[in-house]
Amino acid sequence: MVALGRRYFMGGAAALGTTALWPARPGFATTGMDFDEARHLLSRATFGATPAEIRAVAATDYEAAVDRLLATGHDDTLTASPNWFNKASDEQARQLCAWWVEEMLVTDQPLVERMTLFWHNHFTSSLDKVRYAPMLHRQNALFRREALGNFARLLKAVARDPAMLIYLDGAQSVAQRPNENFARELLELFTLGEGHYSEADVRNAARAFTGWSIDGEAGPFVNRVEQHDGGQKTFLGQTGYFDGDDVLDIVLRHPRTAELVCGKLWREFVSLTPDPAEIRRIAAILRAGGYEMKPVLKAMFLSPAFRDPANRGALIKSPIDLLVGSVHLLGLSVPDKTPLAAMMQGLGQLPFYLPDVKGWPGGESWITTYTLLLRQQYLRRMIEATTVASMDGAMMRPVEGRSLRNAGKEASLGSTLSGIDANELMRALLPRQPIDPLDLNGAPGEVVASAMLDPVYQLK
């Protein structure tokens, strides 16, 4: 581990002393990790890490740290499921959001939660359409069960998932009048991608799924054979009396499916710049492994592109990264998670309310003139929460008339950050050199406040 007293980012990212630490073939490196690399891994694979968590990981070797992140001990949440009984639907929706936000904060398997969120953004949904919060709660449990599980199994379960059957109108699709919504998005967004199927494929896939429906208003799944179009169909060049599973089997045999999923994983975890050769390489791992997720995630975290020091700070934090990460970092007590969910909504990422079936576009689109202003307002509010106003009140209202630096001066840092020297604070909070040079001789609260308000804090 690099001595903490060393001046931070002495010569910019390129001069980070990597020649000595960096093996010739970093993809096969199994030993040697410094604080900054540990920070990088955790910033991508979790919702963000405290200095103590970074130090603990830096003490192990890199591959072991990746294996530990990929290890799963249980399918459950640590947070108790909401009690839906006798609640109005608005209240159930509020409970659902608060429940997941809490789980993101308390989870002992952060990569599982990250991947649950990834699948939520892949197999999109919205309470505006689905309406029944318990259905999306069950769908969320499915995503968590298969978070690091198996994509083929997940795809087949999603096609039968009651929330999905409502969200994309499959529940109403019958032989006489097939509804194309699910079939189209399955091909365009969930598996093959645009340009790899025809309109006729959409129509015939829609016919194959007819009859897959839900029992009553809220499920469970039911296969109504009398509503199924049993006729012959031609789909992606194959002809047969296909049903929904046949269509899913055909798309799972198509090489584009793994490429599309891996392209999205790349953008989520590695870089906003696609690397077609690398994406094909990890897609091949996904297919060869029968769509098991752990080998492909491991390959990604071990890839040279992921570990390249120039890649640090190259992704933009999503609103959930920013908010969950900052609460975790500051160690804030947030008894009511609903205001946090409202902040997520303000920044454009309220769980269970995807803007459309394509999901949150992410990347640079997270930062607009509007959301940049709002992000800084929320961060100011959190810094102030350490001093003047705890997080249990009306968190959305800015505390007027207090400059940030004053707030920072008075900030009383919680146990996650107290007693840590200014240099390590800065290295834990920022993925690269700040835009505004920090005054490392200032009060620790000021260092934290200035770092969090620096544009670089928006990166991971």
Add this chain to the structure above:
Amino acid sequence: MARILLLVELKGGNDGLNTVIPYADPLYRELRPDIGLARERVLQLDERVGLHARLEPLITAWQARDLAIVQGVGYPDPSRSHFRSIEIWDTASSSGKTLSEGWVARAFEHAALPKGAGVDSIAIDTNARPLMGPDLRTVVMQDAETFLRQTQALRSEPVDNGGNPALRHLLAVQREVNAAAADLRDELQAAPNPVHAYAGDPFGQQLDLATRLIAGGVPVVAVKIALAGFDTHADQVSIHEALLAALAGGLAAFRYNMIAAGRWDDVLVLTYSEFGRRARQNASRGTDHGAAAPQFVLGGRVKGGLHGSYPSLADLQDGDLRHTVDFRDVYSTIARGCWDRSVAFGQRTGQKLDLVAS
């Protein structure tokens, strides 16, 4: 002559067939047995087509000949994907080509807009793509009060981005905010309240801010707003009616406010949506993704009336209306009528539309 374009996106794919209704065609009732509008609820515009009853607030504009309706707008080889098709509409591309710049920004390519103002266009909506391009400085905001409060806190020195594209984007956005904030602050604070109040819903709030900006004399070329929820796959009648009522009520109030502010001759309102919907209703009393649909154009200098021709219900293409007007010809007409810009958007021989008086 520079006018301000108010661009209104109808998100999700508006059902054009139930917006401007070919009520006299018996095929309409055959295609829409459950969700078709009864003849007596159609506001007849001529002997063939009429407006949905919930668009009644727009009748005053129609009678004043301030409302032009362009029928059957679309493009060849239509995409039925929300995302691809809105991208096509936002960037004025052809179906097979992907462009990254918005059509409004493209209209100002090398235009050298006066740089006195800090901002050229404003999106009061999350989708700013029609306005996005290197020749247009665009700001995205949600509401004026929040915008002004937040800009107080920003610092402004430019900095080095160290070759990181994500950081480069972040810093570019921050500079945009700083420049725009300085410019807009005084003008918005001086702008009068709209004479006719808008509904309190998001669409009303967007119109309210657009009204303040335009009535307050902020020198922008375009303002974009949006009304969402038009993806009516199931049980669409009540959903669609409510959306049309919000659209018509909002735009009628906007017209009154612009007239009151003496700006109605200086604005053009243009609605658009990624596609219309399938001619035949589906089994869920809704409609699936379709193709051609009408567009509304409003303004004091608009040549009111029906333009283009209504697509035939007897000659559908894959179950959808065939377009009779290419949307890029509408854009060309608007670019000329609004900003005196001559842009063909890749159309070799564009159709002449007489929508705006010079």
